[in-house]
Amino acid sequence: xxxxxxxxxxxxxxxxxxxxxxxxxxxxxxxxxxxxxxxxxxxxxxxxxxxxxxxxxxxxxxxxxxxxxxxxxxxxxxxxxxxxxxxxxxxxxxxxxxxxxxxxxxxxxxxxxxxxxxxxxxxxxxxxxxxxxxxxxxxxxxxxxxxxxxxxxxxxxxxxxxxxxxxxxxxxxxxxxxxxxxxxxxxxxxxxxxxxxxxxxxxxxxxxxxxxxxxxxxxxxxxxxxxxxxxxxxxxxxxxxxxxxxxxxxxxxxxxxxxxxxxxxxxxxxxxxxxxxxxxxxxxxxxxxxxxxxxxxxxxxxxxxxxxxxxxxxxxxxxxxxxx
Numbered sequence: 001x002x003x004x005x006x007x008x009x010x011x012x013x014x015x016x017x018x019x020x021x022x023x024x025x026x027x028x029x030x031x032x033x034x035x036x037x038x039x040x041x042x043x044x045x046x047x048x049x050x051x052x053x054x055x056x057x058x059x060x061x062x063x064x065x066x067x068x069x070x071x072x073x074x075x076x077x078x079x080x081x082x083x084x085x086x087x088x089x090x091x092x093x094x095x096x097x098x099x100x101x102x103x104x105x106x107x108x109x110x111x112x113x114x115x116x117x118x119x120x121x122x123x124x125x126x127x128x129x130x131x132x133x134x135x136x137x138x139x140x141x142x143x144x145x146x147x148x149x150x151x152x153x154x155x156x157x158x159x160x161x162x163x164x165x166x167x168x169x170x171x172x173x174x175x176x177x178x179x180x181x182x183x184x185x186x187x188x189x190x191x192x193x194x195x196x197x198x199x200x201x202x203x204x205x206x207x208x209x210x211x212x213x214x215x216x217x218x219x220x221x222x223x224x225x226x227x228x229x230x231x232x233x234x235x236x237x238x239x240x241x242x243x244x245x246x247x248x249x250x251x252x253x254x255x256x257x258x259x260x261x262x263x264x265x266x267x268x269x270x271x272x273x274x275x276x277x278x279x280x281x282x283x284x285x286x287x288x289x290x291x292x293x294x295x296x297x298x299x300x301x302x303x304x305x306x307x308x309x310x311x312x313x314x315x316x317x318x319x320x321x322x323x324x
Contacts, residue, residue, distance in 0.1 A: 048080045058092045103255045110319030112253040117314035125305040131224045134178035135262035141171035141278035181304035185210030187292045196235030229254040258324045261303035
């Protein structure tokens, strides 16, 4: 209050203090009324749960991670609302989230992941800059929605203001693309069912031309190709084509999306594509192609350079999943 008492206006005081004029006015009024700015003791509604209830709620959720507040209320016979239970869990940093679908790794699959990480743990960021990463992805237009959260009043679940319209067959396109730390490769958009024959044609049209964009040919610069362990990628047609065209492949372990930076690139691209909500396939194709070209070079470098840390994390996890 010293600033206003020496002649500063509320707006000038707010600018110096880094707050709003309304905040200055509030505390000025408080000081005038009480001659101090100490917070008063507040009387709130008493907690509906006891300390023992709170402990029981947290312990139960720790044991059964998938138990909803509503089911917990019935299971523990608590005389409180499910919203109260949810608040107690949030106070303990246990927040409701959509669970990810993740394959449970077998010991053999962990061994293969660990072998990959151990085999490439000595590669530096510069080594991974000579890798072309590739993958396929489906992109959706208007009408597609996964888990969409909304804040709504009780009893308003069917109010159009709080609902999303999911079309039975939203527009979609398939994409194959590749990238390296040096830049984007070519992007191939298709709507056919992807099998070994189609993948061979896509690689023939796009892989070598993409490599020529970023790797020297005279003298030839050694580069590597990384794709996941999908059965289509391991078909005889594809393997023979890669061999006959002198493509050096990195042997990638199965069930390892967390080791493939393409997944992170797809997530970034999907966020940008979905903002357009394309109504037609042709428009969605154009949007995917345009957004692909807009991908930041800094992101490509960051993803390629993340590989040493991913390998290190897999080793620490003894072949288990990592947080990427």
